Structures are given as structure tokens and as C-alpha cells.
Amino acid sequence: MSDLDAFREEARSWLNDHFPSGLAHRSPPGIAGFGARLTGDWKAWQTSLGEKGWSAPTWPAEYGGGGLSPEQAQVLGAEMASRGAISPIGGFGIMMWGPTLLDFGTEEQKQRYLPPIIRGDIHWCQGYSEPGAGSDLANLQSFAEDKGDHFILNGSKVWTSGALEADWMYGVFRTDRNNKYEGISFLTLDMKSPGVEVKPITLISGQSPFNEVFFTDVVIPKENLIGEKNLGWNIGKRLLLHERQGIAGSGGANVVGGSYDIEQVARDYIGLENGVLADGAMRERIAMQKMFAHAYALTGRRFGEEAAVHGPTPAVGIMKVAWAKDNQNREELLVEMLGNRGLGWEGSGFSDNELKTVRTWLRSKANSIEGGTTEINLNLVAKRVLGLKGY
Amino acid sequence: MAVLTEEQNMLKDQAQAWSRDEAPVTRFRKMRDSGTDAGYEQATWQDIAGMGWTGILIPEALGGSGMDYATFGVVLEETGRHLVASPLFASGLVGASALLLAGNDAQKQQWLPGIAAGTSIVTLAVDEGPHHAPEQIAMTADASSGSFTLNGSKVFVLEGGSADAFVVAARTSGTAGETDGITLFLVPADTSGLGVQPLKTADSRGYADLTFRDVKVDAAAVIGTADAGFPILDAVLDRARAGLAAEMLGTACEAFDRTLEYLKTREQFGQVIGSFQSLGHRAATLFMDMEFARSCVEAALRAIDEGSDEVPILCSLAKCKAGEFLHDMSNDMIQMHGGIGMTDEFDAGFYIKRARAAEATFGGQSYHRRRYISHFGI
Ligand SMILES: Cc1cc2nc3c(=O)[nH]c(=O)nc-3n(C[C@H](O)[C@H](O)[C@H](O)COP(=O)(O)OP(=O)(O)OC[C@H]3O[C@@H](n4cnc5c(N)ncnc54)[C@H](O)[C@@H]3O)c2cc1C
Numbered sequence: 146m147s148d149l150d151a152f153r154e155e156a157r158s159w160l161n162d163h164f165p166s167g168l169a170h171r172s173p174p175g176i177a178g179f180g181a182r183l184t185g186d187w188k189a190w191q192t193s194l195g196e197k198g199w200s201a202p203t204w205p206a207e208y209g210g211g212g213l214s215p216e217q218a219q220v221l222g223a224e225m226a227s228r229g230a231i232s233p234i235g236g237f238g239i240m241m242w243g244p245t246l247l248d249f250g251t252e253e254q255k256q257r258y259l260p261p262i263i264r265g266d267i268h269w270c271q272g273y274s275e276p277g278a279g280s281d282l283a284n285l286q287s288f289a290e291d292k293g294d295h296f297i298l299n300g301s302k303v304w305t306s307g308a309l310e311a312d313w314m315y316g317v318f319r320t321d322r323n324n325k326y327e328g329i330s331f332l333t334l335d336m337k338s339p340g341v342e343v344k345p346i347t348l349i350s351g352q353s354p355f356n357e358v359f360f361t362d363v364v365i366p367k368e369n370l371i372g373e374k375n376l377g378w379n380i381g382k383r384l385l386l387h388e389r390q391g392i393a394g395s396g397g398a399n400v401v402g403g404s405y406d407i408e409q410v411a412r413d414y415i416g417l418e419n420g421v422l423a424d425g426a427m428r429e430r431i432a433m434q435k436m437f438a439h440a441y442a443l444t445g446r447r448f449g450e451e452a453a454v455h456g457p458t459p460a461v462g463i464m465k466v467a468w469a470k471d472n473q474n475r476e477e478l479l480v481e482m483l484g485n486r487g488l489g490w491e492g493s494g495f496s497d498n499e500l501k502t503v504r505t506w507l508r509s510k511a512n513s514i515e516g517g518t519t520e521i522n523l524n525l526v527a528k529r530v531l532g533l534k535g536y
Numbered sequence: 537m538a539v540l541t542e543e544q545n546m547l548k549d550q551a552q553a554w555s556r557d558e559a560p561v562t563r564f565r566k567m568r569d570s571g572t573d574a575g576y577e578q579a580t581w582q583d584i585a586g587m588g589w590t591g592i593l594i595p596e597a598l599g600g601s602g603m604d605y606a607t608f609g610v611v612l613e614e615t616g617r618h619l620v621a622s623p624l625f626a627s628g629l630v631g632a633s634a635l636l637l638a639g640n641d642a643q644k645q646q647w648l649p650g651i652a653a654g655t656s657i658v659t660l661a662v663d664e665g666p667h668h669a670p671e672q673i674a675m676t677a678d679a680s681s682g683s684f685t686l687n688g689s690k691v692f693v694l695e696g697g698s699a700d701a702f703v704v705a706a707r708t709s710g711t712a713g714e715t716d717g718i719t720l721f722l723v724p725a726d727t728s729g730l731g732v733q734p735l736k737t738a739d740s741r742g743y744a745d746l747t748f749r750d751v752k753v754d755a756a757a758v759i760g761t762a763d764a765g766f767p768i769l770d771a772v773l774d775r776a777r778a779g780l781a782a783e784m785l786g787t788a789c790e791a792f793d794r795t796l797e798y799l800k801t802r803e804q805f806g807q808v809i810g811s812f813q814s815l816g817h818r819a820a821t822l823f824m825d826m827e828f829a830r831s832c833v834e835a836a837l838r839a840i841d842e843g844s845d846e847v848p849i850l851c852s853l854a855k856c857k858a859g860e861f862l863h864d865m866s867n868d869m870i871q872m873h874g875g876i877g878m879t880d881e882f883d884a885g886f887y888i889k890r891a892r893a894a895e896a897t898f899g900g901q902s903y904h905r906r907r908y909i910s911h912f913g914i
Contacts, residue, residue: 411914422914429902432909440857443831447538454539463824526823527816531796535811 152217156224163193170229177265179236180310191233195264200234201243203453208247208259215453236307238262238269241387242315249331249372249380258333270336272302272316272358273381280521282317283325283378287360289318289332291374296320296332298340298363306515308343308356311336317381320374331377333369340364350507351490388516389461390452392468407431407475407482414482427482434474441467459529462522469512469519476506538834543603544610550587551614558583559620561883567621568740574698575742576621584620585654590628593636598644599652604841605775609782609833616786619890621741623657625779626694631658633775634703634720638760638768643722647701658722659699660772661690661746668899670705670769671715675748677706679762684708684721686729686751694897696744697734699725704748705769708762715766720759727751739893740886774851777898778836781851781858784894785826785833788862791869791887792826795819798873815872822865829854829861849911856904859895866891 165186175181177191194200197211202218204210213221225232243262246255261267278285287300298318308314314334321328334341340363345353372380411431415424422428441464448461479502480487489495489503513519528536540548559580567577584590592608594600608629615624632651635644635658650656662670675688686706693702701724710717725732729751735743760768796819799810809815836854839847866888870877877884895901 408912408914417914420913421910428909428914429905431914432905435912436853436856436905436908437828439853440828440832443835444828447831447834450539460823460827463820463827466821467824467828520817523817523820524813526820527810531810531816531819531823533796533799533810533816533819534808536813536816 149216149220152213153220153224156221159197160224160228160230163190163197164225164228164230165190168230172231173233175233176235177233178238178262178268180268180307181233183233187233191265194232195234195266198263200232200265201239201259201263204243204247204259204263208255209263210259215450218453219450234263234265236265236268237271237315238267240391241384242269242271244387244390245380245384246371248383253368254371267313268307268311270305270308270311270314272305272308272314272318272334274302274304276301276303280518282381283329285317285319285329287318288322289320289330289365291320294367296365296367296370298332298334298360298365300360302358302360304346304355304515305343305358306355308336308358309345309353314358315371317377320377324375326378327375329378329381330374331371331380332365333371334363334365338363338365348508349510350504352504352508385517386459386461389465389522390448392461392465392516407435407479410479410482414484414486427478430478434471434478437467437474438471441471459525462517462526462530465516466513466519466522466526472509472512476502476509480506537830538606538838540610541607544607547589547607548610548614551589551611554583554587555614555618555620559615560618561886564619564621564740564886565883573734573736573742575695575740576623576698580620581622581624581654584622584624588652589624590654591652592628593632594648594652599649604837605778606834606837606841608779609837612779612783613786613789616783617790619787619886623659623695623698623742625776625783626659627651627657627699629779630660630694630772630776631701631703634658634660634759634768634772635722637771638720639722640759642756643759647722650700656701657695657699658701658703659693659695660776661693661696661702661704662769662773663691664689665691668896668903670766670773672712673705673707673718674712675704675706677708677719677721679708683752683754684719684757686721686723686748686753688748690746690748692735692743692897693746695742696732696746697742699744701725702746703759703772705765717763718765718769719762720765720768721753721757722759723751723753723757727753737893739889741890741893770848773898774836774847775840777851777855777904778833778840780894780897781829781833781854782837784858784862784891785829787887787890787894788829788858788865789826791862791865791884792822794883795865795869795872802874809872818868818872822861822868825857825861825864829857832857849908852899852904852908855899856901856908859901859904862891863895863901 168186168190173187177183183191198206198209199211199221202211202213202221203215206212239262243259246258273282275285275287287302289296289298314336316332317329318332319328320330340361342359344357346355346357347353411422415422415427417423445464483499483502486499487503489499491500524536527533588601589611591600592603595602612625628651635647647656647658651658664674677684677686701722704721704723705718706721707717708719729749731747733745735745737743799815799819800808802809832854836850839850869884869887873884876882
């Protein structure tokens with residue numbers, strides 16, 4: 146038996162013992178590490194998975210991670226997928242903050258921050274964007290003044306997802322006003338610190354998943370500085386690369402938590418004639434959408450395999466662009482197929498799925514804005530991957 | 537790009553160096569200008585056979601090297617880059633696949649060593665109208681006293697003018713539109729009643745129309761089982777689609793590389809044209825299409841080698857995605873080169889002509905969208 150087969154056996158028997166079978170093929174009601182406090186079987190599953198470190202399979206075991214090789218992690222992923230076991234632990238911590246800490250954190254910082262991320266105990270939010278600093282992120286102005294053993298932070302962040310529920314924030318802050326790029330530091334802060342105020346913003350979907358965050362004389366201890374003072378820009382950028390890599394590696398998984406099955410909607414709302422969708426034009430568009438999604442998933446898997454060997458590459462910028470396109474196209478098709486049933490807002494005149502589809506469709510419009518806009522990602526690919534000048 | 541085996545890496549290097557040094561597009565141009573009907577140069581073909589690529593799929597006992605489709609794809613991608621024209625694909629991949637999948641021992645013994653050596657060319661004759669439609673085969677093969685009489689026509693047969701034998705799909709029962717009742721026959725080109733009419737096509741490769749007038753073959757000519765040929769044909773076509781998709785990917789990648797190079801060197805308004813965002817974003821989007829097409833092509837070839845039941849869906853995906861990318865890339869190759877792109881002296885014309893012909897062969901994008909979605913019960 147090869148080592149990998151032996152690991153497969155180990156993973157199987159561990160999952161047999163620890164994955165509550167009642168959760169098979171079910172999505173968690175929320176994500177631990179992103180606002181949710183789970184209960185019952187979901188809490189039990191979160192605890193087992195977190196203690197085993199398999200919510201972060203490839204992170205080193207010394208910080209509570211799974212310590213698995215990329216190949217083992219793939220086997221684990223396949224075993225979990227085959228029995229419909231979905232990890233309820235996620236959020237910014239797992240996807241990008243943890244990997245960035247592994248790259249840049251001190252031993253002490255890794256020991257402090259990583260274990261609770263892996264267990265899903267701490268919900269992190271990302272303080273990057275500001276009113277005057279969106280695509281041009283380095284134009285950020287929130288200022289952390291150096292007071293010797295601590296910083297005093299004043300200013301504001303905007304579009305901060307999950308800030309209302311978050312325990313902690315990591316982010317980029319100005320520490321030198323005379324130097325655009327080499328005047329930025331990467332800091333963490335406790336959201337319960339005095340002087341932090343969070344105001345929700347309502348989206349076109351009617352949801353309020355993101356916020357404005359105001360800082361008034363917030364005290365940040367020096368030990369919360371990641372890397373060196375004024376050299377946080379590279380750390381901030383690396384984190385964004387991990388974000389895109391995370392999206393790429395998700396291999397077509399619908400991160401937004403999309404609506405229901407596109408074929409089923411086609412059957413229910415358009416209907417078949419002789420076993421073929423009655424609307425031929427729509428049928429071709431569905432085919433194109435599904436083929437794009439399939440190609441996206443195959444590319445995500447391929448990039449994931451390559452990244453496991455070579456590390457993250459700027460080429461994943463296209464995955465961010467593709468992810469947005471895929472989600473947005475699918476949601477557009479779904480709403481269009483629902484016809485006037487896809488225009489409900491609330492109330493008993495529409496089914497839950499219909500109402501959810503409308504909200505998800507509207508939410509998906511953010512996909513080409515959040516995490517770097519499509520235009521900015523194309524700029525990055527043009528510059529970093531293709532070597533074009535002027536970007 | 538997928539991690540290659542040592543063997544694949546060696547072949548890739550060999551194919552890369554040979555195509556670049558010995559068979560660049562200038563050689564294809566010379567072949568076109570010579571006005572030959574064959575659609576390839578004899579010397580090119582002999583080189584290819586000499587390197588053993590014609591025998592990649594054929595077992596060692598029959599003169600080949602017994603490798604797999606993924607390996608064939610690696611070679612076709614490299615030859616596709618430089619628009620190398622030869623019967624390598626039509627015979628070494630498509631013809632050989634038909635015999636390997638369903639030929640009996642006698643047929644294999646008779647034809648595979650020749651295919652491997654490049655001395656025999658065996659190609660597939662399937663379509664009968666302007667569009668790829670294997671389900672619509674109408675050509676008849678009437679059985680009587682142990683032999684079959686073939687009547688009908690086949691069109692746009694790849695390397696049809698140079699082939700020594702054809703794998704012909706004909707109907708032994710049923711009517712056009714049904715998949716039951718199809719039988720595959722191996723018909724030597726010199727069989728009486730078989731007419732071969734070479735075509736002059738935009739892409740300058742070798743195609744021919746075939747007419748069958750009371751062509752008689754005996755039962756030993758049947759590949760596989762009579763009336764049950766469609767599943768074999770489908771499997772052969774999927775191998776053809778994946779292999780052609782690999783060649784198309786190579787063609788499109790070269791068009792991409794040449795265009796990107798131009799974006800970095802051509803100056804207007806005092807700056808390189810690649811610094812204009814409308815061109816840079818298109819290049820980045822084409823890069824995405826290129827990566828996506830590659831993932832699909834590699835997945836399809838691997839699925840064939842692994843005997844996966846996803847072969848049909850992945851081969852349609854690969855042919856469609858490679859087709860879409862090559863289509864757009866061949867258009868943008870001209871557009872981004874401006875006036876030069878329109879001249880015969882520049883190679884973009886060869887790329888777009890090859891593109892459209894390859895897209896149409898064994899099913900274009902819209903055919904494969906329909907085939908793909910039919911797997912989902914809508
Ligand atoms: C749902 C959602 C969640 C978010 N969550 C977070 C979060 O948790 N934390 C956080 O820090 N931020 C978050 N963001 C903010 C997000 O990162 C920014 O919205 C994004 O970076 C764009 O900045 P902006 O909104 O200021 O738009 P702008 O930068 O003003 O862009 C406006 C338009 O101009 C285009 N543009 C700008 N510059 C260029 C250029 N050089 N070339 C071509 N086009 C250009 C853009 O592509 C866009 O179309 C979130 C946003 C959304 C919508």
C-alpha cells in the first residue's frame with residue numbers, strides 16, 4: 146500500500162468516526178470564522194475538524210494545522226467531497242489571512258493567531274478599502290501614529306465585510322504620510338477596542354453584509370504589527386494574491402452560496418419538448434454557461450496543483466475575473482428563466498427559492514468589484530503575467 | 537500546463553525543436569505555393585514518420601511505441617503551433633484509433649504496422665453534408681451473401697486524396713437520424729466503384745470528396761460488429777476531437793505569442809501599443825481563454841487514457857473551448873496587427889484559415905454545445 150493509500154484509509158476512518166452522517170451533502174447554516182456561532186451537530190463537526198487541524202489541511206501541525214502534503218490534502222478533499230462533508234470553518238482567516246501570516250508572521254504571532262483561525266473561533270474582517278482608496282488602495286489615509294510601545298489609530302474604512310460580527314480586524318494603515326507605498330503598515334486590532342465604531346451599509350440586494358468602520362484614538366499595541374513598520378504594502382498585496390488563489394483553488398465552488406440547480410430551473414420554468422429544452426436559444430446559453438463553469442473548475446484544479454508545487458502565481462488573477470463572470474452569468478440566466486417569478490422581492494406570492502434567487506442575483510453584481518475589480522485584475526495580468534508596459 | 541512524464545518531455549522537446557527548425561510556417565507556405573493537391577510535403581511526412589510519431593498509439597509488437605493520447609496531444613500541440621501539415625493526425629491518431637478500438641487481429645496486422653511506419657495512410661470518412669452530423673449518416677451498405685455493397689457519398693475527408701484506405705461509416709439498417717444500424721467498414725482506396733475527388737480548400741490542407749457506386753467489400757471489411765458501429769464511431773470521433781483540440785490549442789497559443797510580441801514592439805502615439813488598456817485587457821482575457829482551453833484539452837486526453845466515463849462530455853468541452861479560443865485569437869491576431877495582419881505575406885492569414893477548418897472538423901462550437909448539454913437531460 147502506498148503512503149497515499151494509507152492516508153486515504155486514515156482519512157476514511159477518521160471521517161467515519163467524526164463526521165455526523167446527518168450533515169451529509171448539507172451546507173452549513175453559517176461559517177464559523179465568518180460570523181456564525183454553530184450549534185448541535187454542526188458545532189460538534191466544527192470542533193472535531195478544528196482540533197484535527199483539517200479545516201486548514203496543509204498548514205503546519207505546530208500551529209494546529211493538518212500538516213498534510215498537497216497530495217494528502219487532495220485525498221482528504223476528495224474523501225470529504227465523496228461523502229458530502231462540507232467544512233463549516235472558513236472566512237478571511239482560513240482563506241487569506243492565515244496563509245499570509247505563515248509567510249510574514251513572527252513565531253509568536255503565528256502561535257497566537259493561527260490556532261483559533263483553524264478552530265473557527267475567531268472571526269476576522271479585512272480593513273483595506275477607504276473612501277478615497279479603492280482600486281488605488283495605496284492611497285489609504287487612516288493614520289496609525291507611532292507612540293513608542295503602541296500606535297494611535299484615527300480614520301475610517303469602508304465596505305468592510307462582516308465587520309459588525311467580527312472579533313478582530315487585520316488591515317493596512319498609513320504610518321508615514323510622506324511615502325505612498327513605503328508608508329503603510331500591516332496591523333491587527335481587536336474590534337472591541339474603545340474608539341471602534343461600525344455602521345452597516347445596505348446593498349442593492351437588501352442585505353447588509355458590509356460596513357463602514359470608524360476609528361477614534363484607537364490604541365493598538367506594537368505586538369500587533371505584522372512585519373516591519375512602513376513595509377506593510379507587500380504583505381497587504383501578498384494577502385490579495387492568497388485571496389485570488391483561494392478563489393481559484395475553490396475550483397468552481399459557488400462561494401456566494403448561489404441559488405438552485407440551473408437544469409432544474411430550466412425544466413420547471415421553461416419545460417421540455419421531446420426531451421429537449423423548449424427554448425433553443427436559452428439552451429445554447431445554458432450550455433455555454435455550464436461549459437465555462439466546467440472549464441473554470443478544471444483550471445482551478447490545475448492551478449491548485451501547480452500552486453502546491455510552485456507557490457501562488459499572478460496568473461490566478463484571471464481566476465478572480467472568471468469567477469465573477471461565471472457567477473454573474475449563471476445568476477442572470479436563472480433570473481431570466483424564472484421570468485416574472487424572478488422579480489419578486491418578498492412576501493408569500495413567491496417561493497423561497499425564487500426570492501433567494503433574486504437576492505443572490507443582485508449580490509453577484511459585487512463579484513466583479515470585491516477583491517479587486519475585474520478591470521484591476523486584467524491590469525495585473527497584463528503587467529505581471531504578460532509583461533505589458535503601462536499598467 | 538500539466539506535469540509531463542519524462543517520455544512526454546522528451547517528445548515535447550523533440551517536436552518543439554523539429555517544428556521550429558525544420559517545419560516552420562515558411563515551409564507550409566512553400567507547400568501551398570507549389571499548388572499540390574496533397575496538402576502536405578512528402579519530405580515533412582517522412583521526417584515525421586522517421587521520428588516515430590505515427591506510431592505513438594500503436595503497440596510495440598505492431599511497430600509503434602504504445603504510448604497514450606496525452607503524449608500524442610503534446611506532439612500535436614507543437615506541430616499545431618507551426619501549422620505543420622501531414623497525415624499524422626488523420627492516420628496516426630484517427631485511423632489508428634478506429635483499428636485499435638475495434639479492428640480484428642487480421643485488420644490490425646494488415647494496417648497498423650504501415651500506419652506506424654508512415655507507409656500506409658488510413659483516414660475516417662464520416663460526414664455527408666456541409667456540417668458534422670454522424671447521426672445523420674445515410675450512405676447505404678446492403679448485405680447479400682456475405683458481402684456488402686456500398687452506395688452514397690462522403691465529403692471533406694481529411695487527407696482523402698492521399699489515403700490508402702478509408703474507415704467508412706455506412707448504414708446497414710435503419711434511417712438517417714438513428715444511431716442503430718451504423719456499420720464501420722475498412723475500404724481500400726483502390727476498390728472499384730470508389731471515386732476520390734480532391735478539394736482545393738482555404739486552409740491548403742488535403743481533403744477529398746468520395747463517391748461510392750456499388751462498391752463491394754466482403755464481411756472481413758467490417759470493423760467491429762455490423763449494425764452496432766455507432767458507439768465505436770463515437771469513441772473514435774471523441775479521440776479525434778481531443779487530438780484535434782490539442783493541435784488547435786497549439787495553433788492558437790502560437791497566434792497568441794506572436795500577437796503579444798507585437799503588442800510589446802509596435803509603437804504608435806509614442807508608446808508601445810500594448811500599453812493601451814483596450815488591447816492589454818483583450819490580451820489578458822485571451823490569456824484566460826488560453827488557460828481554460830488548455831485545462832479542457834488536457835482533461836479530455838487524460839480521461840481517454842484513464843478510460844473515464846466522462847470522455848464524451850470532456851471531449852465536447854475540449855473541442856468547443858479550443859475552438860472558441862482559436863476563433864477569437866485568429867481574429868484578434870489580424871486586428872491587433874492592423875494592416876499587416878491582412879497581407880498574405882504575413883502569417884496571420886494561414887492561422888485564421890487553419891482555424892476555421894479545424895473548428896468545423898468533427899463538430900464546431902455549436903455542435904459541441906448541443907452535444908454537451910444533451911448530457912444534462914435538457
Ligand atoms: C460586496 C463587497 C464586499 C467588500 N468587502 C470588502 C472588505 O471586506 N474589505 C475591504 O477592505 N474592502 C471590501 N470591499 C471593497 C472593494 O475591495 C472595493 O470596492 C474595490 O477595490 C473597488 O474600489 P472602489 O469601490 O473604490 O471603486 P473604484 O476604485 O473607484 O473603481 C470604480 C471603477 O473604476 C474602475 N477603475 C479604477 N481604476 C482603474 C484602472 N486603473 N483601470 C481601469 N479601470 C479602473 C474600476 O474597475 C471600477 O469599475 C468590498 C466590496 C464589495 C462590493
